[in-house]
Amino acid sequence: MRIAVTGSGGRLGRAVLAALAEAPFTGISGPLAWHRPDYDLDDPAAPVRLLDRDRPELIVHTAAWTDVDGCAREPALALRRNGEAVGALADAAASAGIDLILISTNEIFDGRRTDGRGYRPDERPNPINAYGTSKLAGEVAAARAYGWAVDEAGEPTPGPGRPPPTGPSLSIVRTAWLYGPPGNDFPEKIAHAAERSRAAGEALRVVGDETGSPTFSADLADAIVEMIGSGERLAGIHHAVNGGAISRAGWARAVLAGLAIDVPIDEVPGSTWQRASSPPAWAVLEAGQSPATLEPLRAWTAALADYLPTLRRQLAGRPATATSAPR
Numbered sequence: 001m002r003i004a005v006t007g008s009g010g011r012l013g014r015a016v017l018a019a020l021a022e023a024p025f026t027g028i029s030g031p032l033a034w035h036r037p038d039y040d041l042d043d044p045a046a047p048v049r050l051l052d053r054d055r056p057e058l059i060v061h062t063a064a065w066t067d068v069d070g071c072a073r074e075p076a077l078a079l080r081r082n083g084e085a086v087g088a089l090a091d092a093a094a095s096a097g098i099d100l101i102l103i104s105t106n107e108i109f110d111g112r113r114t115d116g117r118g119y120r121p122d123e124r125p126n127p128i129n130a131y132g133t134s135k136l137a138g139e140v141a142a143a144r145a146y147g148w149a150v151d152e153a154g155e156p157t158p159g160p161g162r163p164p165p166t167g168p169s170l171s172i173v174r175t176a177w178l179y180g181p182p183g184n185d186f187p188e189k190i191a192h193a194a195e196r197s198r199a200a201g202e203a204l205r206v207v208g209d210e211t212g213s214p215t216f217s218a219d220l221a222d223a224i225v226e227m228i229g230s231g232e233r234l235a236g237i238h239h240a241v242n243g244g245a246i247s248r249a250g251w252a253r254a255v256l257a258g259l260a261i262d263v264p265i266d267e268v269p270g271s272t273w274q275r276a277s278s279p280p281a282w283a284v285l286e287a288g289q290s291p292a293t294l295e296p297l298r299a300w301t302a303a304l305a306d307y308l309p310t311l312r313r314q315l316a317g318r319p320a321t322a323t324s325a326p327r
């Protein structure tokens with residue numbers, strides 16, 4: 001099976017490529033890595049050119065402008081990269097009968113939920129920042145390209161509609177709080193920040209009122225590849241995160257305990273953190289009942305424990321000044 005992966009140099013893209021390289025169904029030549037400058041979100045002609053050149057049967061679209069603060073400062077550019085560019089890719093792929101797996105985010109939800117439950121795939125999106133708005137625009141553009149029933153006003157049908165029973169498949173896989181190689185992720189940033197706080201003799205300030213499900217890129221990649229390999233129909237919206245939920249401060253404590261870094265943590269409200277984008281306070285996703293083609297991911301605590309040796313190597317290879325402040 002010929003599978004192309006966009007954003008192949010990114011956190012998830014490289015994990016998907018690694019998982020596909022191990023899969024029995026990708027053949028001896030392995031998956032196709034589409035990265036810049038070949039595949040550029042700013043080049044609307046790139047999808048047709050690449051489809052003609054490589055003729056994949058399935059595309060995993062991980063590429064996106066993921067700088068949420070950059071998206072907040074330049075919302076029109078965010079819409080072009082995360083919305084219109086997805087539409088161009090999906091139009092080209094759907095017309096050529098190619099399946100598409102689109103990676104999306106919890107940030108299409110407003111995060112104002114207070115009942116302790118995660119957002120399910122059939123719940124109504126309501127983004128509160130430019131990044132979430134642009135990612136939802138991408139979902140809707142892809143849904144239209146694949147002939148899903150999309151309600152113009154977004155109501156009363158929650159989500160970007162229902163897939164048709166035949167034709168090429170679109171899967172929308174939403175995830176949250178991704179971390180993993182090559183690092184520069186929350187665990188790495190918090191470790192560096194903790195070292196700086198310890199050196200300064202200060203407590204480490206971490207946001208306490210934002211909750212989510214930290215998700216290991218390797219686990220998500222394995223689940224996506226298993227879903228492809230299952231041969232079952234992929235179409236639909238899937239929520240895929242490691243199990244459980246934790247606040248940013250709780251996640252920080254778990255990372256620092258795993259690295260044996262001892263520093264007091266001062267929990268602060270997210271509103272005290274100056275930044276361009278406003279993250280949803282409740283970033284928890286629930287898998288829902290169907291479709292059942294994506295296996296549930298293990299608990300986030302077990303996944304983090306597996307990441308720690310890699311994280312230690314990354315920390316040893318990168319000075320503390322190389323990362324920006326975490327939240």
Ligand SMILES: NC(=O)c1ccc[n+]([C@@H]2O[C@H](COP(=O)([O-])OP(=O)(O)OC[C@H]3O[C@@H](n4cnc5c(N)ncnc54)[C@H](OP(=O)(O)O)[C@@H]3O)[C@@H](O)[C@H]2O)c1
Binds near residue numbers: 008009039062065
């Ligand atoms: N990170 C999270 O916490 C999170 C949470 C939920 C959902 N997601 C979604 O998961 C997916 C993967 O995220 P990630 O964490 O792997 O992101 P990432 O590490 O930032 O990787 C993004 C990839 O997109 C590529 N890209 C960015 N701008 C591009 C452009 N103009 N043209 C072509 N390629 C471009 C990057 O290419 P270069 O390598 O050349 O820069 C990189 O390979 C995204 O769709 C994201 O929206 C992420």
